[in-house]
């Protein structure tokens with residue numbers, strides 16, 4: 001069931017430009033984590049460093065007892081095999097149809113027969129909902145379908161860790177909702193460790209088990225979804241609620257005079273909106289790594305805003321979730 005990734009004191013710079021420093025976090029095995037941050041804060045650089053495409057200046061990336069940040073080329077190659085990466089544009093080869101794109105890593109990295117490859121590729125095509133489109137070229141399909149094809153390709157080597165670089169970029173809200181559901185369903189199915197970089201606040205609020213936020217060259221916070229959605233920390237609160245008021249400005253960072261002016265005007269940052277229920281896998285199932293709604297809040301004595309955990313159908317997941325667990329336990333007897 002997925003592997004844990006422990007990032008410890010990671011720092012990355014390009015020449016004299018420090019992208020981020022002293023980043024420490026743990027991606028728990030099998031859980032879904034989201035990484036947020038204003039443009040240019042180094043989220044893509046973080047993903048590339050995790051997968052070993054970039055080497056950090058300092059710090060460690062512990063996976064299965066090995067430090068990916070400092071191991072030799074051979075070990076790095078082995079550790080990379082644990083990863084699947086969904087790049088922003090799907091990174092498909094334009095001249096290959098979807099089937100051959102998805103089969104590519106299997107043909108490159110394994111000695112499987114074409115019959116075995118066919119079985120795996122078609123299973124992944126089915127998983128991402130692209131059955132019937134396998135003969136199409138990337139240029140003939142929509143952006144959403146390209147992302148799905150990229151996701152199928154990221155899955156073919158059965159990765160333990162999947163990194164998603166803005167899976168929702170360029171997608172309309174409906175396609176984003178469908179893709180988010182696919183991501184949650186795949187996590188429930190393969191139980192790998194997921195890290196998603198996104199700018200989509202709805203995705204960040206509803207999909208993950210954990211959220212992290214990069215700002216001003218550091219990781220401001222990383223922890224359970226409920227912790228960040230109920231946080232008073234100004235940057236976290238501003239970003240997760242998509243507000244103008246707060247430390248982040250037009251040019252990413254407000255200067256001191258702007259912040260002082262805001263403070264003098266006594267702007268109220270506004271109350272917290274209700275915490276939405278977490279997106280559930282399809283078919284009334286529960287992900288193995290999922291926590292019941294309200295658990296972090298209750299354990300930390302935080303009372304959620306009124307209307308929290310109620311979905312668009314009016315179901316209150318504080319009541320619905322235990323019912324679902326009961327149904328599963330009874331079903332399992």
Ligand SMILES: Nc1ncnc2c1ncn2[C@@H]1O[C@H](COP(=O)(O)OP(=O)(O)OP(=O)(O)O)[C@@H](O)[C@H]1O
Pocket residue numbers: 014019037038039040041042043044045046
């Ligand atoms: N190979 C590189 N060489 C030099 N500088 C780089 C390199 N890759 C990224 N950078 C710089 O690192 C910083 C962070 O870039 P990155 O693309 O990771 O940001 P981001 O948070 O993913 O942004 P966005 O949300 O807009 O995608 C930027 O200033 C970028 O110019």
